[in-house]
Amino acid sequence: MTEPQLVQRARDGDHSAARALYDAHVDRVFRICYRFAGEDHLAQDFTQETFVRAFTKIETFRGEAKFGTWLGSIATTVSLNGLRKVKRFRTRETDLVDDFRAAPSGIAIEPDLDERLSRAVDDLPEGYRTVFILHDLEGYTHEEIGRMLGIQSGTSKSQLFRARNRLRDELSDFAGEWAS
């Protein structure tokens, strides 16, 4: 059975079609959610929410894009919105924790490259980070990202360019790693 047929059957309330669509796309959706969230339980929550929304609103899927791209766009929105809520909560928590953590002697421990890279990606502006994750880590094309985020593909390209530039600046201490 083709994907459009599955979509149509899911629209008509067919559980098995919904399950088939879920099976076909859950890994991809979970990957996106996990890339954004970085935590298993959050990624699971976001993935679940993505599919619930998708199946609840499946009649609004017009078939202009691939079903996977449509799901990807929902997953991105759900993850970003979910993370905003989590961040607001955690910012308050972090403030409290920081009060207890006094820097003992000002000795700065240089984190390794992976840690610095992770932090640099975390600190990217939301738009840059979104495009970077979808393009460089998850392999979506600029056209797909454009459709997912509602931006022009050129905008996606420029966001990615800026994201990479910013990461390079942030990691300039490690320039030897890629220059060699």
Next chain:
Amino acid sequence: MSADLERFTRFLLRRAARYNAPPESPREAIWTGVDAAIRPVLDARRVGETPETTAGLATGSDDDLVGAVQDYHAPPVTPHDEMWERIESAWDLRRSAPVAVRGAGLDELDVPLANEARRRRSVGWMTGVGLAAAMVIGIAIGRTSLGPTPAVVPDGPVVAAATEPGPEAVGTTLSADAESPATEEFEREPLETALTPADGPTVDPSVRLVSADRTLPEAATPGGPTAAESSVRRPAASWNVAVRLATAKHLGQAETLLTSFRADTDGVPVDDGAELSGWARDLLGETRLLLDLPVERGARERELLEELELVLAQIARLGPDAPTFERDLVADGIVRQGTIARLRAAAPPGVGEAVGT
């Protein structure tokens, strides 16, 4: 430089693959939650019911449970007449303050936006109450933080007078009444603090403090600010602090909205489309309230608020089913104008969060 970036990109693609590297998806665990949520919806579709009906939830052995929970927070009979009276009175008040979109070329937006504004009148009231609360807090902060300071006598006279001599100015010119009760209530504050440009206007827009222009003739007690002037200047400063805090908080919220809007899906009519429109309408009302406040703003801030008003009006008009090109147009406009960056610059993270949140 570009060769360096190319090398870095190759390195990045290799190295960043480990960033938040996802494990295998626990598909069965996730499906359990998905299935529980969508089953009633799919069932309702199969039998041609609307998915929202509680009948769709009542399946098999869950019947009793569903019946039992009907009493939970069971709504009383809707007080139609009472609510309508309140709506009408609020509407009348709202109509007395006309809603208009500023800026040229926006005539076509006026009618739908005015209608929207009327529809959202209850939200407007709540926003107004929120702003008022923020201002009261600001005034309290201003009073306590400025505190009693040693009397500072400026070099020259600082005159309380109307900006332009005229009939209305005469009526509002502050008199140097040393016997005024306000004399004891407020201490004088340093000139630099009290007379910053943004501190110009007072609550009454027809009254202005003429500050640094020492060439003006003295119209009050020579040798320093009058007691009456001090009494006006302190609330003015508090008012301005409150307005600035409220503005900063508002700009921060607007920045969050615009960022969400840009990141939101295109042509995917999920709930967020409607949520964003509603959110934009709320902020639109607040923006207009801020623009209408009798406070002197820098040209840049006013321009930003006016531009924000336009953008919010555009987003508010977009429903979940808005065509892609319309959303693109709005998003492109935001990018072209650099609105988000300017909002960030105007309201750095954390500013204004102390108030009202």
